[in-house]
Amino acid sequence: MSDQIPHLPAYDEATLDLSFAVLEEDVRVSAAAAASDPEAFRLLWLGRKQGRLKLISEAWLKSAPAEARKPLGIRFNQLKESIERVLAAPAAATGPAVPALDVTLPGLVRQPGIPHPLLTTMDRIVEVFHHLGYSTELGPQVESDFYNFEALNFPENHPARDTQDTLQIAGQASKPSRDRLLMRTHTSPVQIRTMVAQAPPLRIVIPGKVHRNDAADATHSPIFHQVEGLCVGPDITFSDLKGTLDHAMRALFGTGVKTRFFPSFFPFTEPSADVQISCIFCGGAGCRKCKHSGWIELLGCGMVDPAVFQAVTGERRRLGLDDTPYDPARVSGFAFGMGVERIAMILHGVSDIGYFYSGDMRFLEQFA
Numbered sequence: 001m002s003d004q005i006p007h008l009p010a011y012d013e014a015t016l017d018l019s020f021a022v023l024e025e026d027v028r029v030s031a032a033a034a035a036s037d038p039e040a041f042r043l044l045w046l047g048r049k050q051g052r053l054k055l056i057s058e059a060w061l062k063s064a065p066a067e068a069r070k071p072l073g074i075r076f077n078q079l080k081e082s083i084e085r086v087l088a089a090p091a092a093a094t095g096p097a098v099p100a101l102d103v104t105l106p107g108l109v110r111q112p113g114i115p116h117p118l119l120t121t122m123d124r125i126v127e128v129f130h131h132l133g134y135s136t137e138l139g140p141q142v143e144s145d146f147y148n149f150e151a152l153n154f155p156e157n158h159p160a161r162d163t164q165d166t167l168q169i170a171g172q173a174s175k176p177s178r179d180r181l182l183m184r185t186h187t188s189p190v191q192i193r194t195m196v197a198q199a200p201p202l203r204i205v206i207p208g209k210v211h212r213n214d215a216a217d218a219t220h221s222p223i224f225h226q227v228e229g230l231c232v233g234p235d236i237t238f239s240d241l242k243g244t245l246d247h248a249m250r251a252l253f254g255t256g257v258k259t260r261f262f263p264s265f266f267p268f269t270e271p272s273a274d275v276q277i278s279c280i281f282c283g284g285a286g287c288r289k290c291k292h293s294g295w296i297e298l299l300g301c302g303m304v305d306p307a308v309f310q311a312v313t314g315e316r317r318r319l320g321l322d323d324t325p326y327d328p329a330r331v332s333g334f335a336f337g338m339g340v341e342r343i344a345m346i347l348h349g350v351s352d353i354g355y356f357y358s359g360d361m362r363f364l365e366q367f368a
Ligand SMILES: [Zn+2]
Pocket: 279, 280, 281, 282, 283, 284, 285, 286, 287, 288, 289, 290, 291, 292, 294, 295
């Protein structure tokens, strides 16, 4: 240990407390050696010429302003007592300092963690489809243009491919357009990846995070979650799609829930439909939550467009795989997708999507 005395920058109470706390800690540390060599410890602190106490007295006490003499003196004496205590019983002073324990104080309660409400909702949706024999597939969030758009039948100039809507990865301009990387805008590329890797029949459910170049508001977030499903085999029909989703909606929202299908458009399905469920709050009578229509729009779906099967076939051929299993003349299929945030908002009556990402414990604790 250095026998230099630390500089005392000021004489106010806080500085004195801090400076003497450092010295008390030095005493405690050097006391470890006092048991085997008490004389060295005594010389270090109490030596008549170069002892630290003597040096402190010269450096700090003698130059102290009059009003600081008393507070400085009190602390100096306390330090001296600590040193003398070590010399009286060296072995006892070497243990770590143990603060007094007041058993009457309330304890530190460790909050058990809970799954985030979005994860719980996602798990709930996925589980419904697991019971129908679907298996879970996952894919990367950084995706190529081919898997996110081209294979899903988005035309070259589709607005979704614009940087206004899609977050593009920088420095991709020199690559062919199919290889350019972007943040996936939906979980659908996992459908393509799975079909390229596996022959039908196929029943998969795809939960995951997706990214859009969207401004955040009460119902939009640039990052959100989807669950998609895909079923491919010989003779899969629109009736299978209707029956599957009708069952899934009743499993999720209660057996009294009705579904209805409206014509819609997605590049990767033909025909396409939007699915509404009867309002879970008013049972269809009309209320504020369903804007007095009795129905809530929940998901999109449709029969897989033959162009998607052709893209999968082309990619399998490019990779040297068997290019026959997804011949549109031999297989058909349906796909559906839903927003996890929207379903969680409906299930829990949450009015602003931002609450899910705020990290506000007062919000999250309600799901414990
Ligand atoms: Zn309603």
